[in-house]
Amino acid sequence: MSVLKILNVIGCRPNFIKIAPLIAEMNKHPEIDPFLVHTGQHYDEAMSDVFFRDLEIPQPDVCLNVGSGSNPGQMARMMQGLEAVLADINPDLVLVVGDVNSTTASSLTAVSLGYPVAHVEAGLRSFDREMPEEINRVVTDALSDFLFATETSAVENLLREGKPQERIFFVGNVMIDTLAMNTEKIARSTILQELGLSPHSYAVATLHRASNVDDPNALAQIAEALGDLQQHIRLVFPIHPRTALRLHSLRSWQQLASLPNILAVKPLGYLDFIKLTKESMFVLTDSGGVQEESTCLGVPCLTLRKNTERPVTITQGTNQLVGTKHEEILEKGLQILNGTICRGRIPEKWDGQASMRIVSVLLQESEMIKRMYGGVRERGICLDMLSRG
Ligand code: UD1
Ligand code: UDP
Numbered sequence: 001m002s003v004l005k006i007l008n009v010i011g012c013r014p015n016f017i018k019i020a021p022l023i024a025e026m027n028k029h030p031e032i033d034p035f036l037v038h039t040g041q042h043y044d045e046a047m048s049d050v051f052f053r054d055l056e057i058p059q060p061d062v063c064l065n066v067g068s069g070s071n072p073g074q075m076a077r078m079m080q081g082l083e084a085v086l087a088d089i090n091p092d093l094v095l096v097v098g099d100v101n102s103t104t105a106s107s108l109t110a111v112s113l114g115y116p117v118a119h120v121e122a123g124l125r126s127f128d129r130e131m132p133e134e135i136n137r138v139v140t141d142a143l144s145d146f147l148f149a150t151e152t153s154a155v156e157n158l159l160r161e162g163k164p165q166e167r168i169f170f171v172g173n174v175m176i177d178t179l180a181m182n183t184e185k186i187a188r189s190t191i192l193q194e195l196g197l198s199p200h201s202y203a204v205a206t207l208h209r210a211s212n213v214d215d216p217n218a219l220a221q222i223a224e225a226l227g228d229l230q231q232h233i234r235l236v237f238p239i240h241p242r243t244a245l246r247l248h249s250l251r252s253w254q255q256l257a258s259l260p261n262i263l264a265v266k267p268l269g270y271l272d273f274i275k276l277t278k279e280s281m282f283v284l285t286d287s288g289g290v291q292e293e294s295t296c297l298g299v300p301c302l303t304l305r306k307n308t309e310r311p312v313t314i315t316q317g318t319n320q321l322v323g324t325k326h327e328e329i330l331e332k333g334l335q336i337l338n339g340t341i342c343r344g345r346i347p348e349k350w351d352g353q354a355s356m357r358i359v360s361v362l363l364q365e366s367e368m369i370k371r372m373y374g375g376v377r378e379r380g381i382c383l384d385m386l387s388r389g
Pocket of ligand 2: 206274287289
């Protein structure tokens with residue numbers, strides 16, 4: 001059997017966490033030759049490099065260094081860069097994870113050049129087209145040949161949209177594989193001592209959704225709620241760079257940030273962040289990943305959104321949707337402090353084995369993958385030669 005060449009594309013903080021166990025699993029199989037491309041969507045040390053170190057992800061074979069920009073501008077730069085990489089590497093399959101611009105740009109480039117695509121975390125739907133992530137999910141799933149789902153709602157969404165059953169695989173959650181693989185390293189994190197915190201004496205807040213932080217009204221409401229909550233519990237707030245930019249121009253923020261019970265810190269590395277979450281009383285977040293991790297850690301989660309594409313974290317986990325209104329956030333936070341806590345249970349197949357299941361499907365389908373769309377690629381090469389004369 002010849003080797004299956006897989007080009008894995010990542011670009012953002014959550015992508016790094018999702019790809020780590022997949023690359024580790026691929027590396028166990030000599031029949032797979034994995035390549036890693038980093039689009040450069042996230043580039044700060046605290047948003048990128050630290051995850052490669054913490055999670056022992058191999059250095060990318062290629063970095064496109066696209067940097068920040070508007071959604072279409074950023075994706076256009078990614079697509080141009082990826083076209084050249086695909087021509088150079090000529091993989092059998094392109095694997096993408098999550099719902100960020102890097103995910104969509106790479107799947108679109110791949111299919112337009114005749115490369116099959118596997119999407120890890122397929123089928124999640126918030127049904128809210130105002131969020132760029134929802135557009136990314138819908139587009140990427142429409143283009144993908146292999147749809148790997150984390151929860152049964154995602155399978156149902158894909159079937160309802162007419163995706164063939166044989167292309168959908170309910171495999172579990174690679175984010176939780178990473179959590180399981182790093183339990184010991186997380187336990188060794190000294191972040192609580194560094195921040196002068198004792199377990200269960202604080203809550204963690206994370207915020208970065210464009211729909212929250214780019215809307216001055218929503219941002220002000222959330223900031224007010226944090227201001228009230230800190231009167232009852234210490235709040236640790238690792239601030240995402242998008243949020244830092246927006247908070248800078250929010251007048252009430254300077255005053256809030258100076259309060260002793262608000263601990264505003266730079267974005268944390270993975271091991272420190274999970275340790276902080278695990279030992280917290282509860283989390284307030286608009287992050288997709290944090291909703292899932294808190295469910296597995298049994299830590300109550302208040303999601304600062306009016307919808308979630310991850311309903312299993314509510315039906316089985318610790319998650320509650322609280323929206324972005326000041327009073328509602330405060331009320332739910334106080335309920336937790338008064339002892340109304342749901343510990344939930346671990347969703348089906350969130351057992352640390354998702355990467356193994358994904359790689360096993362890809363190996364099983366290896367010969368079929370190698371034959372997919374070969375004609376499109378050959379015609380592309382012929383056209384390219386013609387146009388170059
Ligand atoms: C992106 C994803 C979002 C994901 C989040 C994870 C899209 C449309 N959005 O949002 O779905 O949940 O990543 O964190 O793909 N910046 C820096 N340094 C960095 C990266 C970003 O300073 O390393 C600043 C820049 O000012 C940039 C802004 O953050 O303009 C937003 O970055 P961007 O990657 O466009 O979107 P995120 O908000 O990070
Ligand atoms: N995270 C981290 N440091 C932080 C905040 C978050 O390591 O300061 C991790 C956390 O594990 C989370 C993951 O980054 O699940 C996902 O990133 P983010 O919330 O930015 O993206 P989303 O999951 O919403 O797409």
